[in-house]
Amino acid sequence: MNERQEWALEVEDLTVAYADKPVLWDIDLQVPKGVKMAIIGPNGAGKSTLVKAAMGLIKPVAGEVRIFGNSRDRAEGQIAYVPQRATLSWDFPTDVIDVVTMGTYGRVGWFRRCGAAEKEEAMAALEKVGMTDFARRPIAALSGGQQQRVLLARALVQDAPIYILDEPFQGVDAPTERAIIEVLDDLADIGKTIIVVHHDLQTIPEYFDAVLLLNVRAIDSGTVEEVFTEEDLRLTFGGRVGVLAASGGQVEVGGEVSP
Amino acid sequence: MAIPISNGAHRDRDRERDRKPVMDLFGDYTLRLVALGSAVLGATSGALGSFAYLRRQSLLGDAVSHAALPGIVLAFMLTGSKAPLVLMLGAGLAGWIGTLAVQVVVRRSRVPYDSALGIVLAVFFGVGLVLLTYIQKLPNAAQAGLESFLFGQAASLLRRDVVTMAVLGAAALVILLLLWKEFKVLSFDPDFAAGLGLPVRRLDGVLTLLLVVAIIIGLQTVGVVLMSAMIVAPGAAARQWSRRLAPMVAIAVAIGIFSGVTGSIFSSYVPRLPTGPTIVLVLSAIFVISLFMAPYRGLLWRSLRFGVLRTAPDLDPVLMHLYALSHQHPDDPEHGHSVAVIQTMSPPEAKVDAALERLADRGLAQRTADGGWAPTPIGRREAQRILDREAGEGS
Numbered sequence: 117m118n119e120r121q122e123w124a125l126e127v128e129d130l131t132v133a134y135a136d137k138p139v140l141w142d143i144d145l146q147v148p149k150g151v152k153m154a155i156i157g158p159n160g161a162g163k164s165t166l167v168k169a170a171m172g173l174i175k176p177v178a179g180e181v182r183i184f185g186n187s188r189d190r191a192e193g194q195i196a197y198v199p200q201r202a203t204l205s206w207d208f209p210t211d212v213i214d215v216v217t218m219g220t221y222g223r224v225g226w227f228r229r230c231g232a233a234e235k236e237e238a239m240a241a242l243e244k245v246g247m248t249d250f251a252r253r254p255i256a257a258l259s260g261g262q263q264q265r266v267l268l269a270r271a272l273v274q275d276a277p278i279y280i281l282d283e284p285f286q287g288v289d290a291p292t293e294r295a296i297i298e299v300l301d302d303l304a305d306i307g308k309t310i311i312v313v314h315h316d317l318q319t320i321p322e323y324f325d326a327v328l329l330l331n332v333r334a335i336d337s338g339t340v341e342e343v344f345t346e347e348d349l350r351l352t353f354g355g356r357v358g359v360l361a362a363s364g365g366q367v368e369v370g371g372e373v374s375p
Numbered sequence: 376m377a378i379p380i381s382n383g384a385h386r387d388r389d390r391e392r393d394r395k396p397v398m399d400l401f402g403d404y405t406l407r408l409v410a411l412g413s414a415v416l417g418a419t420s421g422a423l424g425s426f427a428y429l430r431r432q433s434l435l436g437d438a439v440s441h442a443a444l445p446g447i448v449l450a451f452m453l454t455g456s457k458a459p460l461v462l463m464l465g466a467g468l469a470g471w472i473g474t475l476a477v478q479v480v481v482r483r484s485r486v487p488y489d490s491a492l493g494i495v496l497a498v499f500f501g502v503g504l505v506l507l508t509y510i511q512k513l514p515n516a517a518q519a520g521l522e523s524f525l526f527g528q529a530a531s532l533l534r535r536d537v538v539t540m541a542v543l544g545a546a547a548l549v550i551l552l553l554l555w556k557e558f559k560v561l562s563f564d565p566d567f568a569a570g571l572g573l574p575v576r577r578l579d580g581v582l583t584l585l586l587v588v589a590i591i592i593g594l595q596t597v598g599v600v601l602m603s604a605m606i607v608a609p610g611a612a613a614r615q616w617s618r619r620l621a622p623m624v625a626i627a628v629a630i631g632i633f634s635g636v637t638g639s640i641f642s643s644y645v646p647r648l649p650t651g652p653t654i655v656l657v658l659s660a661i662f663v664i665s666l667f668m669a670p671y672r673g674l675l676w677r678s679l680r681f682g683v684l685r686t687a688p689d690l691d692p693v694l695m696h697l698y699a700l701s702h703q704h705p706d707d708p709e710h711g712h713s714v715a716v717i718q719t720m721s722p723p724e725a726k727v728d729a730a731l732e733r734l735a736d737r738g739l740a741q742r743t744a745d746g747g748w749a750p751t752p753i754g755r756r757e758a759q760r761i762l763d764r765e766a767g768e769g770s
Contacts (some may be wrong), residue, residue, distance in 0.1 A: 135485065173566050186570050194573030207431060208563045209614060218560045222571035227553050246744055254618045259709045259741055259749070273680045274571065289709045291745045 417631025442473025444503025711747025
């Protein structure tokens with residue numbers, strides 16, 4: 117057995133550049149199976165880019181991504197991806213149940229239509245995110261929190277071993293945030309690996325057990341206790357975040373102050 | 376008296392119009408052929424155009440149809456044949472190379488997508504015009520008729536043309552139906568499609584190829600200049616009337632067929648009225664009507680819906696309370712607030728529940744997942760507008 121298989125996701129020497137400007141520089145990262153990891157860093161740190169490179173959506177200048185020890189190319193369908201809500205066109209003519217059913221398209225197979233079994237799976241996923249009443253609603257008529265729940269339900273239907281969510285809490289209501297966290301906890305309990313691009317430092321210790329601090333380079337990664345320290349946060353965010361105090365093992369983080 | 380005379384004339388002509396085209400459609404071989412060809416072109420461009428519209432690739436259709444012109448002329452110059460399959464193959468190849476050229480320009484340079492489309496369109500169309508002018512000066516008369524590809528000439532459609540169009544169109548529609556769910560997820564969320572393990576780039580290539588096929592089917596009838604209207608308008612009009620993809624595509628196909636047949640009948644009835652431009656005019660009329668009249672999305676509907684607010688003073692206070700409450704959650708304007716809270720803010724006799732429902736009907740408030748209520752972005756804007764107006768009146 118390959119020793120690398122203990123890692124769900126492994127990134128080695130990854131460099132990504134847009135128009136000759138590096139947005140990710142020489143990233144090394146190992147994500148163990150079954151963790152809930154947050155990726156945090158300032159705007160422009162390359163968080164979404166790292167996620168997209170891991171998904172194979174962006175071609176890196178250099179480096180490698182391995183999933184369960186295999187090269188990216190042989191790992192199609194292993195990652196359930198929840199993209200940033202704002203990047204989608206919510207004016208697309210479709211309804212909630214149809215979007216959630218898209219999660220089954222990978223296994224339904226070519227030339228075949230989704231049937232009652234797929235609809236049932238989709239309804240079950242909608243129930244997990246508390247959206248069964250909205251199944252026939254056009255997606256154009258959803259609030260931000262409802263949109264985010266639909267995207268999560270679609271990823272649940274895909275039933276992949278790794279879940280990657282890009283800013284799932286951005287602009288959602290508090291009940292939605294709680295609902296998402298509950299679903300992610302359930303997924304972690306059954307051994308799924310969860311990676312979340314996150315922006316709210318205050319909720320990190322509560323929601324996650326591992327952290328990657330990113331600012332073009334990987335500043336540090338590891339368990340929340342090891343990595344989520346005042347020093348590492350300063351290195352990541354520079355002068356833009358005032359770290360007020362570290363007390364009782366929990367780091368308190370203040371708002372933005374001018375550099 | 377001028378009025379009765381003109382009325383009489385109209386009535387005569389109306390009667391004539393009622394009778395003649397129907398007769399022609401079944402009796403006149405040329406009109407039947409043209410109408411059939413236009414229906415095929417309307418159906419395929421309606422279906423594939425819907426996807427182009429949803430993928431924001433409407434301009435790609437314009438670039439492809441212009442880029443097809445040099446292909447048509449070169450195909451004739453190389454083979455000396457004007458067989459429909461030869462010319463369409465040339466058109467399709469040139470259009471396909473045009474889309475590849477756009478991709479290469481976007482990927483290899485910092486030229487943005489729309490500019491790349493414009494450049495490719497102009498270069499290919501220019502080369503096409505040069506070649507067309509060049510062969511027209513040759514002593515050989517066999518090239519006559521190629522210039523009709525500029526603006527289309529439906530009357531030149533032969534049986535073999537319509538058969539070729541029908542076969543290509545049917546093939547394109549069958550492939551579209553077979554790959555329906557893949558094309559749907561590709562159009563809505565290509566990144567997620569890639570995550571599912573679908574070969575996104577190849578699917579994208581196939582869908583673009585089908586768009587090229589839809590375009591070359593129409594070139595002889597509508598011409599390279601107006602073909603983009605056939606791609607854009609049916610989908611854009613159909614979107615106004617539908618909330619899901621399958622009805623949208625079906626309506627776009629119906630609009631395409633209706634425009635094709637109606638345009639053919641009009642132009643055969645009125646002397647010297649060109650078929651292609653007439654089809655495009657019918658289509659444009661349908662698009663304009665859809666833009667204004669469609670329920671929910673139509674401009675008329677929306678202005679009525681939001682205009683009503685000013686005549687419903689009982690709704691304003693509830694909206695303002697909701698707006699004030701939403702300020703308690705500046706990070707989360709869509710946080711839900713319970714009816715009870717709003718009721719305590721209102722006079723005891725106010726029917727808050729009913730007012731909230733009516734605000735929701737107007738798109739100003741929405742029920743949240745936890746059973747509460749929150750103002751929508753439109754509702755917040757409307758509330759701010761009322762505040763601004765009151766502030767203006769106060770000073």
